[in-house]
Amino acid sequence: MSNSASFFTDFQATDLLFLGEAAGRTLGISAVSITIGTILGCIFGWALQASRWFAQATIGTVLDVFRSVPLIIQLILFYNFFPIIGWKMGPFAAGAFVLSLYTAALVANVVRGGIDAVGIPMRRAARSLGMSYWQDLRYVVWPIGLRAVFPSWVGVALSVIKDSALVSVLGYLELLRASQILITRTQEPFIILACAGAFYFALSYPLSKYSKKLEEGWTS
Amino acid sequence: MIEIKQLHKYFGALHVLQGIDLNVSKGEVLSIIGSSGSGKSTLLYCINGLEEIQQGQVVVDGTTVHDKKTDINKLRQRLGMVFQQWNSFPHLTALENVALAPKIVKKASKDQAKSIAEKQLKHVGLGDKLDVYPSALSGGQQQRLAIARALAMEPEYMLFDEATSALDPELVGEVLDTMRLLAEEGMTMICVTHEMGFARDVSDRVAYFHQGVMEEVGSPEQIFAAPQSVHTQKFLANVR
Numbered sequence: 001m002s003n004s005a006s007f008f009t010d011f012q013a014t015d016l017l018f019l020g021e022a023a024g025r026t027l028g029i030s031a032v033s034i035t036i037g038t039i040l041g042c043i044f045g046w047a048l049q050a051s052r053w054f055a056q057a058t059i060g061t062v063l064d065v066f067r068s069v070p071l072i073i074q075l076i077l078f079y080n081f082f083p084i085i086g087w088k089m090g091p092f093a094a095g096a097f098v099l100s101l102y103t104a105a106l107v108a109n110v111v112r113g114g115i116d117a118v119g120i121p122m123r124r125a126a127r128s129l130g131m132s133y134w135q136d137l138r139y140v141v142w143p144i145g146l147r148a149v150f151p152s153w154v155g156v157a158l159s160v161i162k163d164s165a166l167v168s169v170l171g172y173l174e175l176l177r178a179s180q181i182l183i184t185r186t187q188e189p190f191i192i193l194a195c196a197g198a199f200y201f202a203l204s205y206p207l208s209k210y211s212k213k214l215e216e217g218w219t220s
Numbered sequence: 221m222i223e224i225k226q227l228h229k230y231f232g233a234l235h236v237l238q239g240i241d242l243n244v245s246k247g248e249v250l251s252i253i254g255s256s257g258s259g260k261s262t263l264l265y266c267i268n269g270l271e272e273i274q275q276g277q278v279v280v281d282g283t284t285v286h287d288k289k290t291d292i293n294k295l296r297q298r299l300g301m302v303f304q305q306w307n308s309f310p311h312l313t314a315l316e317n318v319a320l321a322p323k324i325v326k327k328a329s330k331d332q333a334k335s336i337a338e339k340q341l342k343h344v345g346l347g348d349k350l351d352v353y354p355s356a357l358s359g360g361q362q363q364r365l366a367i368a369r370a371l372a373m374e375p376e377y378m379l380f381d382e383a384t385s386a387l388d389p390e391l392v393g394e395v396l397d398t399m400r401l402l403a404e405e406g407m408t409m410i411c412v413t414h415e416m417g418f419a420r421d422v423s424d425r426v427a428y429f430h431q432g433v434m435e436e437v438g439s440p441e442q443i444f445a446a447p448q449s450v451h452t453q454k455f456l457a458n459v460r
Contacts, residue, residue: 124270125307125366129321129373130297139324143311218311 011186016195022178023199025092029174030161030203032096037103037160038153044104045111046137059108066105072166074098079170095167099160106156113152114145147218154211158204165200175199221245221281222267222377222410228275229262236262238432239276246376249409251419251440254429255455260412261304263429264379267410268299281376297325300370304382306362308354314341314365315350318372326373340368344398360391364398371402378402380411416459420444428452 044063047055066074079094089097118141126140127133168177179196183189222244229237236259244250252260265271267278269285269292278285283295309317318337322328328336341347344364354362363383370378380399384392396418403409403422413419419426420440427437428449435449447453 121303121305122307122309124265125301125303126309127293128268128270128296128299128301128303129369130293130325131321132293135324139320140309144309147311 008187009185011182011188011191015182015186015192018182019175019178019192019195019199022173022175023203025173026161026164026175026199027203029092029096029099029167029172030164033099033103033164034157034160036096036100038107038157040100040104041107042111044108046115048108049112049115063105063108066101067109071098071102071163072169074102075166075170091167091170091172095164095170095172099164099167102163103156103160106159107153110149110152110156111145114149115141117148118144147215150211150215154208157207161204161207162200222408223279224263224267224276225279226276227263227266227273227278229259229266229271229273236432237266237273240434242427242434242437244377244408244410246408247406248425249403249407249411249423250425250427251423252410252412252427252429253414253416253419253455254435257431258429259432260429261381264301264381264410264412267379268296268301270301293325297373298376299379300373300375300377301379302363302366302370302381302383304385306359306366306386308357308362308365308369310354313351313353314346314357317354317365318369321369322372336372337368340371341365343371344368345394358391359387360394363387363391363395367395367398367402377408377410380409380413382412382414385414414459416444416456428455430455 044055044059048060075095075098078098079089079091082089082094122140122144123136126136131139164174165176167174168180171177173181175196179192182192186192222242224240224242227237227240228235238259240259240263252263254260262271266273267280267285269290273286280295280298283290285292285295308314309320312320315334315337318340319333322336323330323333338347338350341350344367346361346364346368349357349361349365354365357365367378367383383399384395387395392415396415399409399411399418400422411418411423423440425437426440426443428435428443428447428451430449430451435451436443436447443452444456447456
């Protein structure tokens with residue numbers, strides 16, 4: 001009887017592949033943003049700690065804005081702002097740009113806390129041995145501070161993986177966007193969101209597991 | 221030789237060192253005593269350039285410490301320093317703690333740095349703790365580790381900033397013994413200390429500091445038996 005074309009089709013095995021590819025894009029944009037954001041965050045955090053007054057007035061203020069404005073608003077604002085100043089940026093580039101700065105803002109504070117955790121007496125002890133400022137940073141502040149704030153950094157990284165879902169509003173075909181497309185087609189939100197959730201878990205779990213192992217190695 | 225000439229140091233409005241003149245010759249052990257806040261520790265920090273000074277100068281073997289042209293990192297290799305808090309590097313074993321500075325500052329090879337570290341750890345009686353992390357060492361052992369770490373740079377002078385003040389009473393002895401050993405070996409030492417026994421028995425000279433001024437300096441007999449200044453007399457009467 002039904003010779004009319006249906007708008008909806010069932011969830012198929014190939015859809016899982018579609019979700020997998022999208023998960024790969026989520027991983028990609030997260031990895032890029034976390035990497036760039038962490039490098040920038042280390043530099044900003046160091047600057048904030050080293051020259052409190054000047055850096056706080058400049059970098060600190062900018063980072064406060066990035067930390068305080070909802071990510072989704074930042075994404076939409078920047079995505080629409082870039083063409084105005086003549087930058088041609090696709091959803092990936094714009095998303096990675098905003099996510100990186102957002103990550104940097106969070107990491108900068110983690111890094112500043114890490115340097116503070118080392119403390120001035122420890123650094124004076126290092127300098128009294130004839131270490132230069134940079135040797136002190138590299139061989140004393142970095143390893144000791146890193147151990148102190150590594151769990152906080154992992155927390156930031158995990159939240160960035162999840163927050164990358166917001167890049168879907170720019171039309172970037174990552175995990176959440178792919179799920180929405182499939183839901184529209186199959187009308188099976190429960191199965192598809194469960195699959196998407198499982199993919200997010202699969203992306204995050206190795207990081208949290210690996211970091212725990214790393215921490216255990218440090219404390220022994 | 222360490223020469224301190226008309227040294228003035230301020231922390232904001234606070235005049236913590238008010239024109240200190242003091243010479244310490246090679247092989248000498250000088251103890252600096254005085255109540256808290258008298259500027260004793262600050263003087264040590266000024267000697268190895270960890271604190272800026274506002275007036276006067278500190279000269280170590282002919283090199284002016286606070287001269288902008290002075291390679292301060294190089295100069296500090298001649299001035300070992302031990303702090304009240306031992307500040308051992310928690311992520312490194314005892315051996316690595318001691319070997320780190322020779323390796324990265326003096327560019328010693330891995331094997332050289334290791335053998336220097338072994339030698340110095342044995343020197344301070346920690347020969348059996350080479351691979352132990354600081355968290356597994358007592359306060360006294362960590363302080364001896366800090367002494368070994370400073371000695372590994374083969375300094376000409378050792379500055380001790382209240383090296384035993386943060387220790388439990390039963391651990392003070394082992395650190396003082398190590399300091400005594402160094403004094404017997406002829407190390408030039410400036411010891412800011414609250415240990416009057418050590419100051420009396422080990423030092424060649426004792427200086428008494430009071431509110432940023434060096435009230436008097438002389439042989440231990442002179443200072444402890446016949447102090448000239450009223451402040452010194454009062455201080456010694458209180459600590460005895």
